[in-house]
Amino acid sequence: MYGVCLRYSKDETEAEDNLQEGFLKVFEKIGSFRHEGSFEGWVRRIMVNAALERYRKNHLMHPVEDMGVFDGPELNEQIISEMSAKDLMKIINELPPRYRMVFNLYVFEGFNHKEIAEEMKISVGTSKSNLARARAILQEKVVKVFGEIANNYSA
């Protein structure tokens, strides 16, 4: 679960706080777990909710920029094979909070834009543009960090 929390946080401290809050919730609500889904899924959902709550508390603002289509640099197979989970996590952590939230909910939690918009109290359009922007940033960073490594190796 710490991994889930890390994905939703800007750094380890925030992830630890989330984990703590989430676990306290788990202990508090353990009686209401209805054995309908997997326990892990239930706990994970609580962690995500804790992250969402933190996000709502701290980062409520509508975007000022509207994002169009972003053309990032391209990734190649070699870069992909070089990447470790930890490095990717670091890149996610560096995303601005809202982009990180949208990206996480969309990609990992499997939410659609409508659900994301509801959870985050933003519009569907905002969710879409945030996701696009998040992807662009991620792609850019992946290429930047690993591209350099790849180049160094190849050189």
Add this chain to the structure above:
Amino acid sequence: MIKDNNQLDDLFRSKLDDFEQEPPAYVWSRIQEQQAGNKRRMLFFYLKGAGVAAAVLLAFLLGWQLQQQPENLAPVLTDHQVQSDEKTSQSESSDSATDTKEGTLPIQESTSAEQPSGLAFAESGRGKSAVEKPETIDSNNTIEFQITANADASSHGRQLDTEDSENRKQETQQFQLLRLLHLELDDSFKEQAQLADLRRKQRETATQFNTFEQNQIEENARLLAANRMSESPAGWQLGAMLTPGVSVNQSSQSQNYASSMAIPDSKDKLQVGGGISIEYKTHKRWSVQSGVYYSKLGQTSSNQSFQPEALYSDVVSDGALRGEVAYFNTAVAVKSGEMLMNTAAGVVAIDRLPTNARLSSGFETLAADDGILLTQTEFEQQFEYIEIPLILRYQLIDAAFELQVLGGLNTSVLVGNNAYANSEYGNERIGETRDMNAVNYSTSFGFGLGYGLSNKISLHVEPQLRYFMGSLNSNSNVSFKPYTIGVYTGLSYQF
């Protein structure tokens, strides 16, 4: 090459979805600590309740104890009674020779007729018999039985004792019966019979002591009854009271007001007041009481929770104030040089910023005069009142122990109005609450319990419920009507 978005998503998903990392060990201990903390808070709440209950109980016990002691010091009547008791019992014991013969012999005969099943029957019948309550007197170290008509032996311990010794006697009687039936069991039961004798002697001293106490209790009851009969004269009573109480804040606000209000704390605070009471008692059971009391009311507000509509903080989260975002959500209105903060009890006019607070302009676009107080501080408003009650009391029990029902009106005059900020920098005064009414009226209802420590001085414990009839604040957006539950405790002097 990755060209479309799904591939990027897949990349992250495949690498990170099952990614798990061991959290640092201290996180777990922090979780446990916080859980224990939650439990402690609950425990503390119960402890506080138990403490109040214990204090009331203690006051009762103290009163009881103090009431018992004076009578031990002046046992004039009691001595007399014991002597007279002894006299009667001695005179009875002189008759006992015939009495015992007359009283016990027929039973011996009747039981002997029903041997052996009558043995158990006679014993149980004897044990329950209330008429044949024997009184044992250890005058010349011989054991005698009497049939006394003394009906006041209500003490259980004594009854048990006498029943026990009665059973012993019964046993020896049964042994005699057995002898009559030529069952020579004397030898085998001799030891037991001796032991029984010894124990009976020991018990008799205890019984006598019990008799002494018994007489005391009876005399107390008689005095109490006598007190109740005689009508107490009219008179004045002057008292000094300490009033620990819990005030429960009840407030409602208009929606607009509440949308930018500091979050009220629901925890109830124990406030201690006090004062002087004067009471006039009529010949009958009525009395009228007034006095001057000092009391405190409070309202605490914190800023722990958030108000999304007051926050536009992405600007902040990327900027220099990043670390402080979590606490900042106390909305203040900055209007014509004043800082106003909405709380559950009314608008606080801040004339001094708390040490650890920073004022930030709100990030709202519309209301330019709105600000936000960046602070972790807890705010506390305190209102001090001088109260003049007018209370009518009716005596339900008027004796050494008295019980009254009481109800009346209180006029409260506001004498202190302060707002404080509570933080790690201590308790600082930051301003006062606006629009507080100078004069308020409340109703009270309660019970009065009193104990006469002496003729003139009595101890009082009076649980009272008080409810304010109107809002303490004249602001039309706020209705602040706390009620208080207090235990008026103190001493009064009658003259």
